Amino acid sequence: MVFDSENREGETDFVIASQFVTPHSIKTMRQDGGGLIFLMISNDVAHRFGLPFLADLYANVNEMYPVLKELVPNDIPYDTKSSFSLYINHRDTFTGITDNDRSLTITKFSELIEKTNNLNSDIAIQKLGQEFRSPGHIPICVASENLLQERKGHTELVISLMQMAGLLPAGSGCEIMGDNGKALSKNDARRYAIQNNLTFIEGKEVMEAWNKWSK
Amino acid sequence: MVFDSENREGETDFVIASQFVTPHSIKTMRQDGGGLIFLMISNDVAHRFGLPFLADLYANVNEMYPVLKELVPNDIPYDTKSSFSLYINHRDTFTGITDNDRSLTITKFSELIEKTNNLNSDIAIQKLGQEFRSPGHIPICVASENLLQERKGHTELVISLMQMAGLLPAGSGCEIMGDNGKALSKNDARRYAIQNNLTFIEGKEVMEAWNKWSK
Numbered sequence A, B: 001m002v003f004d005s006e007n008r009e010g011e012t013d014f015v016i017a018s019q020f021v022t023p024h025s026i027k028t029m030r031q032d033g034g035g036l037i038f039l040m041i042s043n044d045v046a047h048r049f050g051l052p053f054l055a056d057l058y059a060n061v062n063e064m065y066p067v068l069k070e071l072v073p074n075d076i077p078y079d080t081k082s083s084f085s086l087y088i089n090h091r092d093t094f095t096g097i098t099d100n101d102r103s104l105t106i107t108k109f110s111e112l113i114e115k116t117n118n119l120n121s122d123i124a125i126q127k128l129g130q131e132f133r134s135p136g137h138i139p140i141c142v143a144s145e146n147l148l149q150e151r152k153g154h155t156e157l158v159i160s161l162m163q164m165a166g167l168l169p170a171g172s173g174c175e176i177m178g179d180n181g182k183a184l185s186k187n188d189a190r191r192y193a194i195q196n197n198l199t200f201i202e203g204k205e206v207m208e209a210w211n212k213w214s215k
Helices: A023-033 A043-048 A054-060 A066-070 A099-115 A121-131 A154-165 A186-195 A203-213 B023-033 B043-048 B054-060 B066-070 B099-115 B121-131 B154-165 B186-195 B203-213
Strands: A002-004 A012-017 A038-041 A084-090 A132-142 A170-175 A200-202 B002-004 B012-017 B038-041 B084-090 B132-142 B170-175 B200-202
Touching (some): A002 A154, A012 A023, A023 A099, A043 A132, A054 B132, A066 B121, A084 B084, A099 A121, A099 A132, A099 A170, A121 A132, A121 B066, A154 A203, A186 A200, A200 A203, B002 B154, B002 B186, B012 B023, B012 B154, B023 B099, B023 B170, B038 B099, B038 B154, B043 B121, B043 B132, B054 B084, B084 B099, B099 B121, B099 B132, B099 B170, B121 B132, B186 B200, B200 B203
Parallel strands (some): A002 A200, A038 A132, B002 B200
Antiparallel strands (some): A002 A012, A038 A170, A084 A132, B012 B170, B084 B132
């Protein structure tokens, strides 16, 4: 699926439900997209696994690491807050970056969401650590607690889509680059989607559907 | 330059001195490489800017964030230690991920190394924060203090090369992917380099040159 984000004017993204990711989808995203391939999860899942926003973690330890005080991300042009959490690799990966490795990290994470559905947080965190290490090569982005009511970023749009589709609350994606040093334009992204038999969705369509669905 | 790393069997990388990076080099790396585009710096530069290894930072704050205790990267198959430090964006970037944005982050970082050469660490850290924010999209990898005597990773090989060439101690690169879900093989990387008029260097050649040069 190709996607037009709401809060980052002019940016388009690949999006795929994490449970359906394969090495081939990673290859398509890196070759035709070219941005950072990331994992998006719901706020609930982040809580279950004790996964912090990196910006919060950095703010909490910036007495110990003064550089974090200076690097504070208080001027992100499209947003009030960075949604990055930790970067992870599955422990069975080698470098963590090949198509096979990134696919493994993403699909295993999505499987673990399902397996830990009814477990308490302490156990879920242990199970996460049995399978994954950090630092790694897959950045996790965490959706706002109140989803689209709070923030209209790609993470919230994607998690809303997963909810409406009845899928696990984990999406994967990457930004699509143009040939001119910038992001691919919305029109070019639409053209790419048609040529490659992919669905093109605009952020505002997700918003409309979600407003109806969440009533 | 295309590069065969020493400690990660079967992995090949793009490498370019950070001071010479352009949006076009980012585009080449993401299209023909496909891995994570990163910045490699000397241990001295990391000290000057107070940039920690993420694994050390995580170990220091894992009482506050128990998930970090579980995710500890104690089983990296090719290494004893992760060389990842923070991920940064230049404050003048928008998303941070386009070819223009990543090129800006990398070249401005390399300029700042030169500008802060004779400054003390407190001032250097402030200057870093005036120009950059974290979290961001360019991971910084930090070379071991004793370079190739301590670790034979791509970061150490690249920083040794920069030293021998009299360039700023900052390199950029990304892993090169094959079509089979794995890293590009050494032979295919050599062929790619020849076809594209790039230099192909093996890690062991850098080691030999550095052993002579550092005497």
